Amino acid sequence: MDPVRITSELIRINSDNPPGITTDVIEYIAGILDSLGIATDCIENAPGHCNLITREQGHPLLLCGHVDVVPALDEGWHHPPYSGTIDEEFVWGRGSTDMKGGCASILSAVSNLVEEGVEPGVSLAFVCDEEVGGPHGIHHLLAKELILPSDCIIAEPTPAIAPCIGQKGLCRFSVEFTGTPGHSSLYPCVGVSAVMEAFNFIHFIKELHNRDYPVEPSMAGIISHSERILSDIFQTKGLRSVLTRIMYNPGIISGGEKANIVAQKCHIEVDLRLPWGCDAYQLLDEIRCQAPNANITPSSVWNPSLTPPHSDIVSRITHEINQLHNVASQPIVQWAASDARALRKKGFRVVEYGPGDIRTLHAVNERVAHDDLRDASEIYREVIRSYQS
Missing domain, CATH: 3.30.70.360 (Alpha-Beta Plaits)
Known part of the structure; x- marks a missing residue:
């Protein structure tokens, strides 16, 4: 399955939050997984606020994504925000980067393994309301112990060569x-x-x-590296304060x-x-x-949260990034927040890594590159495979 097409189709299913109704988008994802022979359960803590988890949980690796998006007005967009327009380079639309593109890459990775005849021994969770703090999504799943502590990749958008291991x-x-x-x-x-x-x-x-909050010696290197990555993304110098203040x-x-x-x-x-x-x-x-x-x-x-840089999940994903991009990948910490904080609090070892143009998060002309979607899918596939060897 091509993550480019899946991303476009997900964008065309409106899941603005508010109001946060995700019934249709969850039904679409359930249909894909059902076609692959993967049993799922829809978890609905409030009417219309639907989550999807694979019925078989407890694998050593969980892949997670949110399907809600922030609302968008038509004004200023090159293409209508819910069109899912595909051109030669990008998929355009609300949620392409944050983070229907990441969800599409997860689905593509799992599909590719099934097509190879490999049983994808991985747990999946697609949640309904990360954009408003997750009361009916990740917090409900954790409170009911419907997902279990493990290594975890959240497919939030990150730089292609820098997985994120912590949030402010x-x-x-x-x-x-x-x-x-x-x-x-x-x-x-x-x-x-x-x-x-x-x-x-x-x-x-x-x-x-x-x-001034002095940086502890154990964090100094990762903060400096994260600052360089952040400055490169936004083409702006002097962004250290974003991470340290x-x-x-x-x-x-x-x-x-x-x-x-x-x-x-x-x-x-x-x-x-x-x-x-x-x-x-x-x-x-x-x-x-x-x-x-x-x-x-x-x-x-x-409080700020962090997955130790030498954790197994960090080593595995940086190895696959190195293999694909021929770089020496180093993790970063992030200026924003996500469901990772709630998962870490419950004992999950979480890394964020996913496709997208971070400059367009919650902005007009949100988009994701075809190559980023396919590269992320390949990396997810190989990380999943590594947990089976």
Whole structure:
């Protein structure tokens, strides 16, 4: 099976999250696996939020991917975002890189083994809601022990010669500020503005970025290598801070009732990405102290995670990358987050490796190269084969 065609067909099945309805895309994947003689189970923790796992679990290797995608508007795209257009070089569309292309490469690898007459002794999991934190997807499968600790490859997009073995931490929360309303003509002498309280809080969040979290000697080499890879991808120098400092984004702010009323309410939602050495829970306590009169509600709190660089799964995948690309592959750590953090917490040894153009993640003109899809499929196939020898 050609991963290029599978990617295109997956893109044409809308699985935007929100709303996160994945029934159709999971049925498509189940159909492919059924045609290969591989039994699967659909796991639905909430209506329409469907996951797919192979019925036979407990193999030494798990391949995992998410089938939900972030929404896309038509504006600015070379090709409609849900067209799955195939040209001479790329497959275009929402999810091509993140990460229907990776799912397609998994399916292609398994199919190729079956066509060779090889029993693919690997567990598979396709989950429904990685883009919103995984409550009905990876967390549900782990809570019910429907997937079991093992070596694991998540087919998230990575550089072709650099598998990812760690992710920064995450602290995502909302804050509700309450002020004392009054007539705008008297402010700031009379009244307390919830908008200005939020403004002062955002200034504090901005200052968190200036904190220095020294890199431990054991992480120094991998951080430096990851910085070089990151700089190459985005063609931008000086990106070390992305890996070693708190990155911050006050992504949503809304507040106030009228221009001539001192604002009584203001709501903000903040996303912080935390470097190694920063404890997410201690930071959240400090944030609460900074805004003692506000209502702070965390939605996702995770410390940075790492699979040891000398783990068996890391050695196996870097060996296959070296063989295919004729390079000396070295793993990296990543600035973003994924289901890997939840899997590592439950004892899985996780590597992320997959096809895609990382520059187009969650962006217009998302695309994946044909060669990247086929190369990833070949590497997955050989890693699967290595666990059977």
